[in-house]
Amino acid sequence: MYRRYTDLCPQAILLSPKKTPSGMPVSRAAKLKKGKTFCIFNDRESFSVEKYRQEWETENLMGLITYYSTNNVSEKVNFETALLRGMAPDYGLYMVSKDDLPVISPDTLADMPSMSYAQIAFEVLNPFLGSEIPEETLRHLLNDAYREGVIPTEVQHITGKTHIMWLTKGPTYSFKDYAARFFGRMLNYFLDARGLRRVVVVATSGDTGGAVADALHGLTSIDNIVFFPKGSISDGQRRQMTTLGDNIYAFEVEGDFDVCQALAKTLLGNQGFADLLFGDPERFTSANSISLGRLLPQAVYPFFAYSRVARNMEQMIASIPSGNFGDMMGTVLAKGMGLPISRIIAGVNENTEFPEFLKTGAYVVRPSVKSPSSAMIVSHPSNLARLMDFYGGRMYDERDPVTEKIVRPGVIARMPDLDRMREDIVSMGVTNSQHYETMRDVFNRYGVILDPHGAVGWRTLETYLNGRHDQPAVIYETADPGKFPEDVVKAIGFAPEVPPGMKRQAGMKERIYSIQSRPEHTPQGLKLSEAQVEEAKRLIKELLAR
Known part of the structure; x- marks a missing residue:
């Protein structure tokens, strides 16, 4: 029988x-x-x-490595569950305990100089995923995500012991391609195994939207909604989202990135709306830096960089242009996994809430300030909650109990160990004028064209070293300068070459959905309005309800 x-x-x-x-x-x-x-x-x-x-x-x-919500450490989930949910039901971010971090041995580190990016990614990520994805399957997925012909990674020596890691050569010419390609393949793997469907909701301040849209475009089990702030991203960045069509839905939103991110978080946490619309309360998931599927692959960058610039367990400095703090948080995890990093430099623009917190212990969210480094126009980084958790603190966004909208962002319920955080991390701001000064100076001295985000990484490292490039250091360059031609012209007097994919998209038809309702104006800056939420829900229902 x-x-x-x-x-x-x-x-x-x-x-x-x-x-x-x-x-x-x-x-x-x-x-x-x-x-x-x-x-x-x-x-x-x-x-x-x-x-x-x-x-x-x-x-x-x-x-088995498990993950908990930054709002509730007692509830544990595996990677698959965290990936499919995006955000925890209590609006927390999924996080791994510092005590559960796997340690990469010195012998493995010593072998990495001969490895490809995909091979290093396997060594870093398999300890997190090996209990849920067979080794050979994971190798295949990573080899596909990080094919050298599609997304080559270069570490360039500039001067002294300073190097630039160019994370800019993927399909959308942004570092976001790395995490997005990993995320898309992992999500597709689990959805296919379960026979499920998901709507991936993303807020973007520049490059995230294009990278995620490219990675998810055409996948049969996924729809992708992207919210971007109207008038605050470049034409090229916008077209990377709006010219794809099919399962990619790009929404322009009145307001800044923080409004877009609040809108994404509101949808992600609204299981009732998902259940009403799809009969599936967990249909929405995230590919923003709030997603665990975006965070873990960002721990690979520093291991690859180290393998190209350092040897014999010598210490390395990582200088990271920081907006939502995903790259920085991934580098914090890498340090916790045993990578010899002496100092993490989190460079920001004129949105200096975090460096002021490190200095004073007071976290005050202010209206965001426009900057040439547009992807970093973030006054309240979403990964800050994870950073606080890693150092023993707790941060959450206070919400209205009825509407569940954020009424007070960045509430610190428990202070982290600031002394230990200050030992590991240095953070400083770069003014708008200093962006251009740095781009001009680096080009005149070394013939290297930086984009505005890379300029933040260079400026903060040089300030930290007092101009002496005498310690092994890697700057993360996060976007191709060709994505910011106006800024490059302003800095060095001529435009860089536009990447070939962006040349093609410049002549393609765009499809844009518009949320025209206005945000609220508060002393803390723009805030998501109820009218915007309702308009977004109505449009999503019209587009996706089946």
């Missing part, structure tokens, strides 16, 4: 492909490994599979 056994495939055996339940024919086990959605077993095989499942749980749960 045979019976259908549905609660094991493809999860338990697929998670541990090297073992076969005793007594089961190899051919049946092989089918399980290929991820069949159900299998037919006889009684003896069913008993064997159930016994194997119990053995697997006993052996693997002890080593």
Whole structure:
């Protein structure tokens, strides 16, 4: 007698492909490994599979890395759940405990100079994902995400011991391609295994929207909604979202990035709306830096950089242009995993809330200030809640109990260990005029064209080193200068070459949806209005309700 056994495939055996339940024919086990959605077993095989499942749980749960909400450390989920949800139901961000971070051994670090970016990514990410994705599957996904011909990574020596890591050569010419390509492949893997569908909601201050849209474009199980602040991103950045069509829906929003991000968070936390619209309360998920699927791959950058500039466990400085603090938080995780980083420099523009917090211990959110480094026009970085958590603190956004809108962002419920944070991280602001001064100076001295974000990384490193480039250091260059031609012309007198993909998009038709309702004006700056929320919900219902 045979019976259908549905609660094991493809999860338990697929998670541990090297073992076969005793007594089961190899051919049946092989089918399980290929991820069949159900299998037919006889009684003896069913008993064997159930016994194997119990053995697997006993052996693997002890080593499983789990993730908790920054608003509730007691509720643990695995990576798949955190990825599919995007944000925790209590509006917290999923975070890994510092005590659970895997440690990369010195021997593995010593082998990395001969590895490709995809191989290094496997060494860094497999400890987080190995209990949920078979090793060979993960290798395949990472090799596909980080193919050298599609997204090459270059570390360029500039002067002394200072280098620039160019994270700018992917499909949308931004560092966001790295995390977006990982995110898209992981999400697609789990959705296909479950037979599910998701709407990925993203807020962008510049490059995130294009990178995520490119990574998700055409995926049959995913729709992508992108919110961008009207008039605050470049034409090229906008067209990377608005010319794709198909399953990509780009919305221009009246207000700044913080309004867009509040709108995305509101939708992500509104399970009632998702249930009403789709019959699935968890249909919305995120690909912003609030997503764990965006955070973990950002821990790979510093390992790759280190493999190209340092040896024998010598210390390295990482200088990071910082907006939503995803790159910086990924580098904090890398340091916690054993990477020898002496100091993390978090450079910001004129939105200096974080450096002032490091200095004074007081966190005050003010209206955001426009800047040439447009992707960093962020007054309240979303990953700050994770950073606070890592150093023993707790931060949350206070919400109206009825509307669930944010009424007070960045409330510190428990102070982090500021002394330890200051030991690891230095943060300073760069004025708008200093962006252009730095771009001009670096071009005149070294013949290197920086974009405004890279200029922040250079300026803050040079300030920290007092102009002496005598310590191993890597600056993260996060966007191709060709994405900011007006700024480059203002700095050095001529425009850089426009990347070929952006040349093609310049002549393509755009599809833009507009949220015309106005945000609220408050002493703390622009704030998402109820009218904007309702207008967004109405448009999404018209576009996606089936």
